[in-house]
Amino acid sequence: MPSLPKTARHLPISSATHLSKPKTPLPK
Structure with missing residues (x-):
């Protein structure tokens, strides 16, 4: 599970x- 690390x-x-x-939104 490479997603976790x-x-x-x-x-x-x-x-x-x-x-x-702060202008750049966090990618979810």
Whole structure:
């Protein structure tokens, strides 16, 4: 299940990206 680890790593990365670019919506 590569989806699980991928989502876990995507979460922290998304947080940092979201802080840098609040204009970019988070892909669900």
